[in-house]
Each structure stands twice: as C-alpha cells, then as structure tokens.
Amino acid sequence: MKVLLFGTCLVDTFFPGVGEATVRLLRRFGAEPVFPQAQTCCGQPAWNAGYEPEARAAAAHFLSVFDGDDPIVTPSGSCAAMVKHHYPGLFRDDPRMVAKARRAGERIHELSHFLVHVAKAHEAGLRGKGTVTYHASCHLTRSLGVREEPLALLSSLKGATFVPMPDAARCCGFGGTFMAKLPEISCALAEEKAAAIEATGADTVTGCDSGCLMNIADAMKRRGTPVRVAHLAQLLAEGI
Amino acid sequence: MSHGQTSLRFRENSVRAMGDDALRAAMKHATGTFGSKRAEAFAPVEDVEGLRDRASAIRERVLSDLSGYVDRFVAAATRAGATVHRAVDASAAREIIAKILAGRGAKRIVKGKSMVSEEVELNAHLEAAGMEVVETDLGEYIIQMEGETPSHIIVPAIHKNRRQVGKLFAERLGVPYSDDPQVLTKIAREALREKFLSADAGISGANFAAAETGSLILFTNEGNGRMVTTVPPLHVAILSIEKMIPSLADLPDFIRLLPRSATGQPITSYVSVITGPRKAGDATGAKELHIVLLDNGRTEILAGESRDILKCIRCGACMNVCPVYRTVGGHSYGWTYPGPMGLILTALLTGMANSHPVVDASTLCGACVEVCPVRVPLVDLILQLRRRKVREGFAGPKEMRGMALFGAAAASPGRFALGQRMARILWPFARVLGGKDVAGRMPPPARTPFRRSAP
Numbered sequence: 096m097k098v099l100l101f102g103t104c105l106v107d108t109f110f111p112g113v114g115e116a117t118v119r120l121l122r123r124f125g126a127e128p129v130f131p132q133a134q135t136c137c138g139q140p141a142w143n144a145g146y147e148p149e150a151r152a153a154a155a156h157f158l159s160v161f162d163g164d165d166p167i168v169t170p171s172g173s174c175a176a177m178v179k180h181h182y183p184g185l186f187r188d189d190p191r192m193v194a195k196a197r198r199a200g201e202r203i204h205e206l207s208h209f210l211v212h213v214a215k216a217h218e219a220g221l222r223g224k225g226t227v228t229y230h231a232s233c234h235l236t237r238s239l240g241v242r243e244e245p246l247a248l249l250s251s252l253k254g255a256t257f258v259p260m261p262d263a264a265r266c267c268g269f270g271g272t273f274m275a276k277l278p279e280i281s282c283a284l285a286e287e288k289a290a291a292i293e294a295t296g297a298d299t300v301t302g303c304d305s306g307c308l309m310n311i312a313d314a315m316k317r318r319g320t321p322v323r324v325a326h327l328a329q330l331l332a333e334g335i
Numbered sequence: 336m337s338h339g340q341t342s343l344r345f346r347e348n349s350v351r352a353m354g355d356d357a358l359r360a361a362m363k364h365a366t367g368t369f370g371s372k373r374a375e376a377f378a379p380v381e382d383v384e385g386l387r388d389r390a391s392a393i394r395e396r397v398l399s400d401l402s403g404y405v406d407r408f409v410a411a412a413t414r415a416g417a418t419v420h421r422a423v424d425a426s427a428a429r430e431i432i433a434k435i436l437a438g439r440g441a442k443r444i445v446k447g448k449s450m451v452s453e454e455v456e457l458n459a460h461l462e463a464a465g466m467e468v469v470e471t472d473l474g475e476y477i478i479q480m481e482g483e484t485p486s487h488i489i490v491p492a493i494h495k496n497r498r499q500v501g502k503l504f505a506e507r508l509g510v511p512y513s514d515d516p517q518v519l520t521k522i523a524r525e526a527l528r529e530k531f532l533s534a535d536a537g538i539s540g541a542n543f544a545a546a547e548t549g550s551l552i553l554f555t556n557e558g559n560g561r562m563v564t565t566v567p568p569l570h571v572a573i574l575s576i577e578k579m580i581p582s583l584a585d586l587p588d589f590i591r592l593l594p595r596s597a598t599g600q601p602i603t604s605y606v607s608v609i610t611g612p613r614k615a616g617d618a619t620g621a622k623e624l625h626i627v628l629l630d631n632g633r634t635e636i637l638a639g640e641s642r643d644i645l646k647c648i649r650c651g652a653c654m655n656v657c658p659v660y661r662t663v664g665g666h667s668y669g670w671t672y673p674g675p676m677g678l679i680l681t682a683l684l685t686g687m688a689n690s691h692p693v694v695d696a697s698t699l700c701g702a703c704v705e706v707c708p709v710r711v712p713l714v715d716l717i718l719q720l721r722r723r724k725v726r727e728g729f730a731g732p733k734e735m736r737g738m739a740l741f742g743a744a745a746a747s748p749g750r751f752a753l754g755q756r757m758a759r760i761l762w763p764f765a766r767v768l769g770g771k772d773v774a775g776r777m778p779p780p781a782r783t784p785f786r787r788s789a790p
C-alpha cells in the first residue's frame with residue numbers, strides 16, 4: 096500500500112531521525128512510504144498565532160502537494176489535528192477547497208493511529224528494552240482522540256516495561272509559538288513535566304510529537320535528568 | 336480595592352507570580368485537589384455527556400433570544416414585587432446601586448460573593464460614598480482584609496495558604512494565631528455575625544436568573560448568601576444579563592453540573608431561590624428587593640463572533656485545569672476574570688488595546704474544553720481573538736514580518752528549503768543574538784534535512 100509521508104517541518108529540519116524511523120516502520124508493515132518533495136509545513140505556527148492568510152497559504156500548498164486518494168501518515172499529533180480540524184474552516188468561502196480539505200482530513204493518520212488501526216503493529220511483537228514512560232501530547236489526545244494507540248504499541252514491546260506517568264496528558268508547555276511568546280511559563284511547565292518523568296523512574300520517555308519532546312528534552316537537560324527522550328517512531332523502529 | 340488594568344503586563348505579572356513559592360504551592364495544591372475531586376464527583380453521574388449536551392443546549396437557547404428572556408425576567412420579577420434596573424455599563428451600575436443605598440440611608444452593607452460586582456468595581460465606589468462594605472464569603476473576606484482582588488471566580492483566595500490566613504487574622508482581628516481552617520472559619524463567622532445583624536443592606540450576585548418566574552438563584556457553601564439576601568431589610572442583587580435560564584425547570588441540570596465542575600462537590604450546601612421581596616406571611620426575606628441587570632458589553636459580544644463565551648456559567652473548571660492558570664495564578668491576568676474564560680472576557684470587555692497580551696496566555700492544550708460543563712469552545716474563541724489581535728494591529732512588527740516570511744516559505748518548496756539552509760547557517764548567531772529564549776531551547780537544525788534522504 097502506498098502512503099504519502101508528511102514529515103512535518105520540525106522533523107524535516109531538526110529531527111531527521113524521526114523521519115527515518117517512520118519510514119522503516121512503515122516499510123516493516125508493508126506500506127510503501129512516499130515523501131512528496133514539495134511539502135513544507137502544515138501552517139500550524141501561523142494558525143495558532145492568529146495569522147490566517149499565512150496559515151491558508153500553507154494549507155493550500157499542503158492540499159495541492161498531498162492531493163490524491165492515498166492515505167497520508169505523519170509522525171505528529173498536532174499536525175494531523177491541524178489538517179483534520181482546522182483546514183476546512185480556513186477555506187470556508189470556497190466549497191471546492193473545503194471538500195478537498197475534508198478529504199485530506201479523512202485520509203490523514205497520525206503515525207500511532209496508522210500503526211494500530213491499519214498496520215496492526217501492536218500484534219507484531221516488536222522488541223524493546225528498559226523502562227519507558229509516555230507523555231500524552233495535547234492535540235493528539237484531545238483533538239484527535241488518540242489515547243490508547245500509543246499505549247497499545249508500548250505495552251506490546253517485548254522486553255520493555257511501560258510505566259505510566261502521573262497526569263500524562265498535562266501540557267508540557269510547548270504550545271508552538273507559546274514557547275517563544277511566554278518562555279518563562281513554557282519552561283516552568285516543561286520542568287514540571289520533567290519532574291513527573293523523573294518520578295516514574297523510567298529510563299526513556301516517549302511521545303508522538305517532536306515539538307513537545309524537544310521542549311521536554313530541554314527541560315531535562317537543564318535539570319540534569321539522565322532520561323533518554325525518543326519519539327515513539329524511533330523507539331518502535333529500534334525493535335524491528 | 337481596585338483591579339487596575341494590568342492585563343497588558345501579563346508576562347511581567349506571571350514572571351513575578353512564578354517567583355512566589357507560597358503562591359505556586361497553594362495553586363498547585365488547590366487546583367490539583369479540585370481536579371481529582373471533580374473526577375470523583377462525576378463518576379457516579381449517569382450520562383455526563385448527555386447532561387452537558389442538555390445544559391449546553393439550554394444556554395444556547397437563552398443566547399438565541401437573550402433580550403426576549405431578559406424582558407420576560409424583568410416582567411416576572413416586577414410582578415413578584417422586585418424593582419428591576421438596567422445598567423448599560425459599569426459606571427451606570429455603580430451609580431444605580433449607590434443611589435438605591437443612599438436613598439434608604441444605608442451605611443453598613445454586607446455582601447455575598449459576586450464577580451460582576453468586582454467587574455464594576457462596586458466596593459471602592461460605595462466606600463468612597465462613605466459606606467462600609469463587608470464581604471461575607473470567607474475567601475472574599477480574607478482578600479478584602481488584605482486589600483486584594485479575587486484570583487479565582489469560585490475560590491477568591493485560592494492563592495493563599497492557611498498559614499498566611501492565620502497570620503492575617505491574628506494581625507487584623509487581634510485573635511490568637513491558628514492555621515486550622517475550622518478555627519479560622521469560626522473566627523470569621525463570629526466577626527461577621529455582628530455585621531449581618533447590624534447591616535442596613537445586603538448586596539449579592541446571582542448564579543442564574545429564571546426568566547419565567549423572575550427568580551434569582553444563588554449557590555453558596557457557607558450560608559452567607561442566604562444571610563445577605565434575607566437578614567437586612569434591603570437586598571440589592573447585581574447580575575449580568577446572560578445569567579438567564581428559561582425557567583426553574585432548567586435548574587436541576589445546573590445544580591448537578593456547576594458544583595461538581597467547580598469544586599468537585601456533588602451539590603453546594605445552599606441553593607437559594609429568591610422570587611421577589613418578603614410578602615405578608617413569609618418567614619424570611621428582605622423587605623425590599625432591587626435587581627440590577629448589567630450589560631457592560633454583553634449585547635455587543637452577543638452580536639459578534641465570540642458570542643459563545645456568553646454560555647459560560649462561571650464554574651471555574653477551565654481555570655482549575657489550565658496549565659497556565661495553575662502556574663501563574665489569577666492576578667497575573669490583570670483583570671476580574673482569569674484563566675481561559677477570563678482571558679476571553681478580558682479581551683472582549685476591556686478591549687484589545689487594553690489586553691492583547693493575555694490572548695497569548697494559553698498553550699491551546701484544550702484541557703479547558705474537555706471539562707467545560709456547557710461546552711464553551713474556549714480554544715476556538717482564543718484562536719478567534721488571536722486573529723483579531725493580528726487584524727487590529729496589536730501584534731509586534733517583528734512577529735508580523737516573521738509570519739509573512741513563514742507564509743511565503745510554507746507556500747513554496749524552494750523558499751522553504753532556502754529557509755532551512757539559512758536556519759542552519761544562522762543558528763549559532765540566533766543563539767548568541769538574544770534568541771536564547773527560543774533558539775537556546777531548541778537543538779540546532781540537522782546537518783542534512785530529512786527530505787534529502789526521504790523516499
């Protein structure tokens with residue numbers, strides 16, 4: 096099955112390892128990922144900061160690049176949520192574009208959702224190691240409703256122990272441009288998250304959004320917490 | 336007691352608040368407790384989602400014909416013997432109330448908790464007119480003594496711990512120090528009893544107003560609401576127009592939802608329903624009842640894109656779960672209403688020019704939307720306000736230029752790739768040149784972007 100891979104601007108620019116892991120995983124489960132080279136960003140930074148025309152420009156570009164019928168897979172809950180929930184409204188005055196946006200919203204899968212519902216990866220017996228805890232990022236859980244899928248994948252890892260994090264779905268303070276606009280609050284929230292991670296005693300923390308993981312990793316570095324931060328895609332790909 | 340207008344300094348306010356360890360600990364403790372109690376309180380309720388849908392639909396119905404419901408309320412309350420006044424804005428409300436009180440020679444006034452009276456800064460106005468105004472809700476009593484304003488719409492003194500309260504009471508009331516909440520409550524009760532008995536008038540807010548019967552509905556835990564509205568001969572209630580519900584038949588849904596959402600209680604200790612002043616044969620009630628209906632911008636909000644905020648029933652659940660509110664406390668927001676619903680109301684009621692930084696005070700995590708009992712789409716409303724902020728020119732020029740560049744790059748793969756290359760080259764400079772807030776917290780861009788190796 097051909098799937099279109101939306102890498103996200105953050106993975107593309109800062110975390111190529113997450114993209115590579117996503118490719119390996121998709122291939123392992125019989126999908127044939129194709130990365131449309133013309134892709135850029137879903138437009139979320141502009142949308143969340145109130146810049147509608149800029150967000151619309153990004154969305155229109157996304158829709159033209161990801162046109163077609165193939166499923167779209169992305170290793171990011173918040174980018175998938177952007178496409179699914181905010182694209183149609185951006186084009187409210189253009190019924191043709193609204194329809195296009197709706198179709199894209201139906202075709203897009205956040206990676207863990209695709210792995211569980213389409214690829215049945217949680218039944219594959221991937222290997223893992225150590226103790227792993229999980230941060231449930233906001234848009235993934237509340238906007239997309241993807242709550243159980245990452246947990247199913249994590250607890251299926253042979254040889255790894257999953258330890259739940261208290262208040263796992265509490266925001267890490269990233270919030271896209273929030274991080275830049277109110278850095279003090281963002282850091283305070285990330286530190287609380289880091290403390291919660293520390294308290295689990297896990298040696299690895301994982302999640303499905305690179306932005307949150309980046310913010311968390313920074314706070315852990317500041318605290319000197321020696322916990323590894325890995326995107327779920329990376330963790331799963333290691334066990335292939 | 337004045338609010339000042341410090342919404343514009345949200346960032347500075349929040350940095351200061353975060354430096355206050357006692358405040359942070361108190362906030363963390365209290366909001367954490369409310370959160371877990373809320374979950375427990377809802378556990379035995381059957382079909383919570385259906386209940387929320389119904390409550391949301393009732394509020395929606397009210398908004399779809401607000402002036403009609405207000406008219407019906409006015410007619411019914413008048414029939415029941417109350418005098419209803421309409422206040423267009425805060426100063427009108429203050430003057431109407433001051434005039435009623437002065438006309439009856441009222442000097443000593445007891446008050447129940449009312450956020451609307453905070454919104455119109457009523458106390459300062461009455462005190463300037465030579466009246467003594469005593470807050471009788473324990474939390475409000477504490478912060479009034481401290482010369483502060485509420486930092487939460489349900490729990491006004493949420494930012495204080497019991498040791499601070501104990502010290503305050505010992506200093507101001509000359510009682511022996513205690514930090515036992517029961518002892519402190521008793522001390523306040525005794526101090527207030529005498530105030531109730533000698534008061535010339537009571538001022539209250541209202542949680543709801545039933546249009547069909549003209550009734551005011553008050554939820555209280557300490558019984559002070561009941562005292563304020565029935566012991567003094569004169570009762571003045573102030574409420575904003577959107578507090579309408581169609582009839583008393585709609586009340587049970589809110590009795591089930593509001594206390595559970597607010598403090599995690601299955602029900603409040605007292606639900607008072609006041610329909611008109613005391614009539615012949617009534618055992619209790621004020622002899623004279625005045626109701627002040629405040630507009631103060633609501634009609635305008637109703638006609639605009641943000642109307643859904645008027646569905647809010649002021650339960651405070653959204654602030655209890657908001658990571659930003661829990662970290663910076665209510666005073667950081669700089670006006671009467673804090674947290675997610677508060678930043679929306681602040682921007683709408685005080686104007687973008689006076690408040691634009693607070694519309695950024697959300698990570699858009701959606702925790703507020705998840706708990707709101709009447710399904711106010713808080714995140715959508717915040718996004719709307721951010722768009723308005725940009726449209727109306729309150730965004731910084733640096734941000735506007737950055738976003739214009741972003742838009743151009745996002746629509747063109749060539750420019751996007753160029754941007755990636757530039758970021759890679761400029762990163763070390765960005766880090767040095769004051770970019771430490773952002774760039775210093777991000778890793779450097781990868782040597783080779785993913786797209787080069789992607790299939």
Ligand code: SF4
Nearest residue numbers: 647648650651653707
């Ligand atoms: S917006 Fe919703 S959660 Fe917040 S105070 Fe209003 S009713 Fe309660």
